[in-house]
Amino acid sequence: MGETLGGFEKLLLLAVLQRGDDAYGAALFEEIEARTGRGVAPGSVYVALRRLEKKGLVRGHQGDASPERGGRPKKRYRLLPAGLEALRDARREWDAMADGLDAVLGGEA
Amino acid sequence: MSPRPPRLAEALLRLLLPRERRDEVLGDLAEAWARRRARSRFGAAAWYAAQAVAVPVWLAAETVASTSWGAGDARRSLRTLWRTPRFTAAAVASLALGIGATTTIAGAADTILARPLPVERPDELALVYHSWPDRWEGGQYGSSQAVDPTDGLRLASNVSYPAFRALDEAASDAIQLAAYAFVRGMAVVDGDRPAVAAGGMVVSGDYFAALRVRAALGRTLTPDDDRAGAPPVAVLAHDFWRRTFAGDSAVVGRTLDLNGRPFQVVGVAQPGYAGLSPGGFFGPSDVILPLAAAEWVLPLTLDPSGPGLQGAGDLHWVRLIARVPPDVAVAPLAESLGGELRAALVAHGIVTAAAAPDVHVRFLEGRRGLDSLRQGAEGPLRVLGVVVVFVLLIACGNLATLLLARGASRRGELAVRRAVGAGRWDLARPLLVESLILAGAGALVGIALATQVGPAVTTALTGGASSSLAFRVDGRLLGAAALAALVAAVASSLPPAVRAMRVDPGNEVGARGGGSGFPAAGRGLIVLQIALSMPLVVGAALFLRTLGNLAQVDPGFDSEGLVVFRVDPSFVTRDADEQTQLYGRVLDALRAAPGLGAASAVENALLSGWQSDTDVEIDGVAHHMMMNAVGPGFFDLVGVPLRSGRELGAADRGGAPDVVVVNETANRRLFGGSAVGRRFRVGERDVEVVGVVGDTRYRSLRDEVEPTFHDPWDQRPDGIFTLHFVVRPTLPAGEAEAAIRDVVAGVDPGMPVMALRTSSDDIARGSTRERLFARLLSAFGLFALLLAGIGLHGVTAFAVARRTGEIGVRLALGAAPLSIVGMVLRQILVLAGLGLALGLVGAWALGPVVRSMLFEVAPSDPATLVLAALVMVGATLASAWWPARRAARLDPRTALAPEHG
Structure with missing residues (x-):
């Protein structure tokens, strides 16, 4: 594993993981907004997803359409094994660096 | 059916999204929009509209960064452009002119209207003015x-020195307040060198600290320099130091004579700084002195037993400027300073206690200093701004037409690419890239153009201001050029790009020829170009006629070979009688000097923009007359004919009976044609008319001749304020100038020769602006005609090519070649007529903007409009004629050959 993940990429990978089988653009906006309480720019999500696809961390494939989408098909994303590995690496790094800092950072990670 | 997101935004997204992402993004955004809509309808719509722009930008940025399609397109475009050098050159040249013109005017406007004083944080500066309702007229010395x-x-603007002290006392905790006054002229003498005229300022001791103007050499002035009894010191402006002392640093520490008093130079101010008025009514400051030196350099005659300038509460001669830190609230401060000023004015008996509440202090924007310069330049700049936007649009229209024409011939190819899966963007993108390349090249040439023309335009509009108003290439200018280039690129690639995106693979593959010819967008562009060209052609014609009309005006005197200059004896003496004697000695010395021919004097040089007027009383009736004092033999010298009586002579001096000569208009209108021998009152004087001379234009060629009298220059009871000397030298120009300077220095070396020029220079200067407009509008009008012509030629040629088959059939069936020409031209003339009509409406609507700059021609002058329309029609026919001829000469056999079917 060479590259480290950007902060937003980590968020996105986690969102994909959280949504499981139902990870597509609009669901991911909602997931991130609901959990972080921050608004997210859709454009940045698409750009990051494309980058993650290129890095081989996620894969997108054409999904089904629904009426609230104006009959347009979704593109669903699934975490690839390398993506899961990258998240685990990130978690390990975080834990290693944050070790013993609970008093400062507040609570457990 | 469920509600849909805002249609317009959705359509924009559909247009801008690459095909492979379209469904995903549109679906996601529709879903997210629906969720938001449950919370706020309006919020959701706004969010969706923002995404319609933001998402494509994100994706485009990603594409540029990752796949470098931009580079690929750029490479391809460069190759195409390289292979079509004539197209490329024409496109770059026309864009360069459009961008160059826009950049020039934007740069000039920025320089003149917006450039702040070259000091630290100019936004903190404020001019401190006050209202003075009760005593508006009296008591103020040269107030703005x-x-x-x-x-x-x-x-x-002006308060007394004690009032300044009171205000400074009250305000010094919150702001830095400084006082200053302009010195319009003084004589600077360095050792044995001839006197040099300089403008300047006197400033309070903390002025430099308040403005944060630093010294380039030595030091600036401090409060210690502004105390009574302090050694007299001066700071030189950088420009003046470079010009007069050739940038010699040894001048610091040296003692110069200013109006005959010794001042030690203690420093040179930072480069670019030239006082608070870079031009206009107050010129740049060359020499800066402490306020304490004011009595020696301001043209005031004070009562020697009085309190002096510093003590008098009724002499309002200092102006105030403040540096206000950003955290200080201005309104309460102005209110409390108003209280101080009221108290000071009441204490000195200037304003009654009853009127005092009407006195208020106000802080005005001070970042640009005084702005008399801007007021004169704003109108012309606005006109030029409209003109250059037209020029830029015409250039864009032209390039768009050329790109459309080229695109139209490639429709088959585009349709094929579309059919095999190329997205709309893929077809439109190369056009945008190509336009960007052309506009970039055009911008580079345009900037070069702006650097050549900009300084002349700026100078013509400011009449020569300080170097702080020099036109220069800076970030803002480059930004303006880049913006113009971007607008040009987008505007010129939009019509062909939209056209390319609309290519429908189903219809176009295999289909060639046929149809009515040129795309509707192209015809629209031609109409637009002609419509935009019309006001330029009309404007050029109007200003050319204005120049012609001005040249036709008979000034009433012979300006050829007349040399005019001024001296100011107040630099040497404060005594009015001595000043009059000095003027007289200069006049005598000029008359005696070999090679200078006859010499005389005049109060206001003719056609120099200055005039004097006064109220007179003729037979008990009040009249208003122009006046202009003259020296002996003036009319003979300048070639004004004597109509009756006699000219003013050497005997008509101060002390001799008061006499005047009147012009023909005064003789006719005020004296019933028999002025000689009549008397009238001018102030205290009872004057006798001894002669009538021909009419001359006085202030400028534009002003009508008014009733005017001329009195001997040394018969004014209070002495004369300004006097110009006039000579008609027989020596060549350079030698004459040297001789004049020698003669004046021989009378008194402390009086510099000022404003030496020829009378023809004055006349030329009087129409600088008109010539600038005539020149620019003619150039732009020709350019617009040329581009419209190229466009028309292209459209006609294209239409003919598309209709080759049809024309062949007509010819084969026996149509006369001339009827073919007529058929083609008719089509073009319809377009031209439409453009012409729109253009005339535009020209008519813009007329009022230039009315005041025209001379003896109305903006809606029918002859000019008809002439301009004829020029446009002529240009149209000329550019459509050759393609039409070619059509008529087609050989039906070739025209009907299968590949044209």
Whole structure:
């Protein structure tokens, strides 16, 4: 594993993981907004997803359409094994660096 | 059916999204929009509209960064452009002119209207003015007037020195307050060298600290320099130091004579700084002195037993400027300073206690210093701004037409690419890239153009201001050029790009020829170009006629070979009698000097923009007359004919009976044609008319001749304020100038020769602006005609090519070649007529903007409009003629050959 993940990429990978089988653009906006309480720019999500696809961390494939989408098909994303590995690496790094800092950072990670 | 997101935004997204992402993004955004809509309808719509722009930008940025399609397109475009050098050159040249013109005017406007004083944080500077309702007219010495933009309150600039002290005392905790006054002229003498005229300022000791102007050499002035009894010191402006002392640093520490008094130079101010008025009514400051030196350099005659300038509460001669830190609230401060000023004015008996509540202090924007310069330049700049936007649009229209024409011939190819899966963007993108390349090249040439023309335009509009108003290439200018280039690129690639995106693979593959010819967008562009060209052609014609009309005006005198200059004896003496004697000695010396021919004097040089006027009383009736004092033999010297009586002579001096000569208009209108021998009152004087001379234009060629009298220059009871000397030298110009300087220095070396020029220079200067407009509009009008012509030629040629088959059939069936020409031209003339009509409406609508700059021609002058329309029609026919001829000469056999079917 060479590259480290950007902060937003980590968020996105986690969102994909959280949504499981139902990870597509609009669901991911909602997931991130609901959990972080921050608004997210859709454009940045698409750009990051494309980058993650290129890095081989996620894969997108054409999904089904629904009426609230104006009959347009979704593109669903699934975490690839390398993506899961990258998240685990990130978690390990975080834990290693944050070790013993609970008093400062507040609570457990 | 469920609600849909805002249609317009959705359509924009559909247009801008690459095909492979379209469904995903549109679906996601529709879903997210629906969720938001449950919370706020309006919020959701706004969010969706923002995404319609933001998402494509994100994706485009990603594409540029990752796949470098831009580079690929750029490479391809460069190759295409390289292979079509004539197209490329024409496109770059026309864009360069459009961008160059826009950049020039934007740069000039920025320089003149917006450039702040070259000091630290100029936004903190404020001019401190006050209202003075009760005593507006009297008591003020050379006050500038202004209007508070917030409530229209009329304001004046000047207060007395004691009032300044009181205000400074009250304000010094919150702000830095400084006082200053302009010195319009003084004589600077360095050792044995001839005197040099300089403008300047006197400033309070903390002025430099308040403005944060640093010294380039030595030091600036400090409060210690502004105390009574302090050694007299001076700071030189950088420009003046470079010009007069050739940048010699040894001048610091040296003692110069200013109006005959010794001042030690203690420093040179930072480069670019030239006082608070870079041009206009007050010129750049060359020499800066402490306020304490004011009595020696201001043209005031004070009562020697009085309190002096520093002590007098009724001499309002200092102006105030403040540096206000950003955290200080201005309104309460102005209110409390108003209280101080009221108290000072009441204490000195200037304003009654009853009137005092009407006195208010106001802080006006001070970042640009005084702005008399801007007021004169704003109108012309606005006109030029409209003109250059037209020029830029015409250039864009032209390039768009050329790109459309080329695109039209590639429709088959585009349709094929579309059919095999290329997205709309893929077809439109190369056009945008190509336009960007052309506009970039055009911008580079345009900037070069702006650097050549900009300085002349700026100078013509400011009449020569300080170097701080020099036109220069800076970030803002480059930004303006880049913006113009971007607008040009987008505007010129939009019509062909939209056209390319609309290519429908189903219809176009295999289909060639046929149809009515040129795409509707192309015809629209031609109409637009002609419509935009019309006002330029009309404007050029109007200003050319204005120049012609001005040249036709008979000034009434012979300006050829007349040399005019001024001296100021107040630099040497404060005594009015001595000043008069000095003027007289200069005149005598000029008359005696070999090679200078006859010499005389005049109060206001003719056609120099200055005039004097006064109220007179003729037979008990009040009249208003122009006046202009002259020396002996003036009319003979300048070639004004004597109509009756006699000319003023050497005997008509101060002390001799008061006499005047009147012009023909005065003789006719005020004296019933028999002025000689009549008497009238001018102030205290009872004057006798001894002669009538021909009419001359006085202030400028534009002004009508008014009733005017001429009195001997040394018969004015209070002495004369300004006097110009006039000579008609027989020596060549350079030698004559040297001789004049020698003669004046021989009378008194402390009086510099000022404003030496020829009378023809004055006349030329009087129409600088008209010539600038005539020149620019003619150039732009020709350019617009040329581009419209190229466009028309292209459209006609294209239409003919598309209709080759049809024309062949007509010819084969026996149509006369001339009827073919007529058929083609008819089509073109319809377009031209439409453009012409729109253009005339535009020209008519813009007329009022230039009315005041024209001379003896109305903006809606029918002859000019008809002439301009004829020129446009002529250009149209000329550019459509050759393609039409070619059509008529087609050989039906070739025209009907299968590949044209």
